[in-house]
Amino acid sequence: MQVTNKLTPFFENLNFDRDDNTMVINFGPQHPSAHGQLRLVLELDGEQVVKAYPDIGYLHRGIEKMAENMTYNEFLPTTDRLDYMAATSNNYAYALAVEKLLDIEAPRRAQVIRTMLLELNRILGHLFFIATHALDVGAMSVFLYAFREREFALDLMEDYCGARLTHSAVRIGGVPLDLPDNWLENVASFCDKVDYEIDHTYNPLLQENRIWKMRLEDVGIISAEDALSWGCSGIMLRGSGINYDIRKEEPYELYSELDFDIPVSDRCDSYGRYRLYIEEMKQSTRIIRQLVPMYAETSPELMAHAPQYISAPKEEIMTQNYSLMQHFVLVTQGMRPPKGEVYVPTESSKGELGFYIKSEGEPYAYRLKCRAPSFFHTGLLQEILVGTYIADVVTIIGSTNIVFGEVDR
């Protein structure tokens, strides 16, 4: 323990009582590159990291506890606060888990809209990754360009649901709204814009950029065994050469009908993962383009027809007494799903986002566990940071693409 007085003040960064000459530094929780509220305690030998200890919990809001005290529909807007870069993917993952529990399926038009929103949110999340990762590494202008495109995507979200950050654009059993006028034309032109900007802005700025490659290549190497063992998913898994995408392997929504590729990189480093993010954005625009003509072929139902769980359409409520009674019960008490448990994984922009729901037949979930990809990617930091240099720490944190709303929940 340090003996402090006025002449020798307390040095919180130094370990005086150890003889191995390492320095302990505290990274975060208020560091601009900590992606929110990550506190990372690093033990350094010179500039090399000897030990890393990610300390989380600074954004813990008890969302799983709240889920036990809210009815199923009440909880849906809370899921926005998980991965707030792409809120609809959380809404969707939750809604899908409840739908699997209820054994209902959203109507075709709702599925088309949902899949489009999911891919739009994937682009939102990936653009944010490119922007902040480049900013962390030191490329300021990419941040500005990526946020310009992100703004167009946010405008599309705003057109659809009125919100830019916390969308709540999906409901249990479908979607609340039909697409507004000209939305399909706008989303198609947005796809063109994203593709154009990838080829003419991001790739020329980054892909062969000497500094960018020097900072990213062979930095943050994750072997395939490590990626599996630490529970990595999404691009963290595909960046290590394992071809697993839940959209392809366990298809949900319309992904089984769509034609898209899963980019995989066996570089295992930050550069490979960065390339995957760019490629995935291209695949997302490809998916949205296929969905645009599918919309016209659908009938206008937006919510599943299961009046004991989901309020009937307004015409029925206003004309049939029993529908009105059911609707009243659903609004005042909430739906009561059957007893049982379900775990439903979805591929969000960060990785495998899954909801485990245990229902005891009450309007409140008995237990809800949100399987957040970033939580496990944060755990991985304590292994991959060891042996790297302090200058690469920020690159590696950025490359894992963690969002703290999701880590702490």
Next chain:
Amino acid sequence: MRKYVPKDSVQAKSYYTDRFWVAPRVPRLTVEDEHFLSVLDALGDDSKESYIEVGQLVIHIEATDNLRIIKKLKEECGYTQCSEQSAVDYLAQDGEFELFYQLLNINEAKRIRVVCRIKDGQAIESIHPLYKSANFAEREMFDMFGIKVNNHPFLKRILMPDDWEGNPLLKTYPLEGDEFASWYEVDKIFGKEYRDIIGPEIRDPAHIDREDSKRFSRVGYEVPFGSEVAEAKSEQEIEYSKTLLVNYNSKKSKILDERR
């Protein structure tokens, strides 16, 4: 007989209950899938109960054998990833925790859930030697439920502060936090002697402070913005609620017998 309700559970309960209503159950199907059958063959007598629920195989095992059985699943059946693990609190009903391990087979794209039950206070063996994702997941389980994990490399609270008392996801832990939680920050930052000066934390989002003339106006008469309300007290005090929030689950509200 009246239906048993756990008395110490503070989870939100539905206000209206129908005692003749029986909740349906998600169908538990028999295992027909070839891959899942081979998994059950490999396990043999280790699986106490197994069924398919919403497309995933659920296997109930003995909690003391968890490491051995999951090792078998990993090495013989190809379940190379543990995507999630946590617990469910059944202390009030059975005095037990239900633990689940959500495993994924990447090659077959199949998921199974391994379920086991432990008594209150019983420890579970860590699966960290098999899956490093258990490092964080088991720490979270320890933090949220107080379940001890044997042979975990670094069993320590993860989301809550180290000096926290209580385990937030237990059914006996209130949503707004307990007595300890309401004084935690005051005690830690200022010290216990400041409790009287600062007062308890107000966790009611709809709290009304009638002395605060900047954000609230007086009922019955008005005072200038920002002035001291105490000076302008009238002789006839009007009763008001200290909150705008209506607590429907409050014990004060009565349900008439004929409505039950």
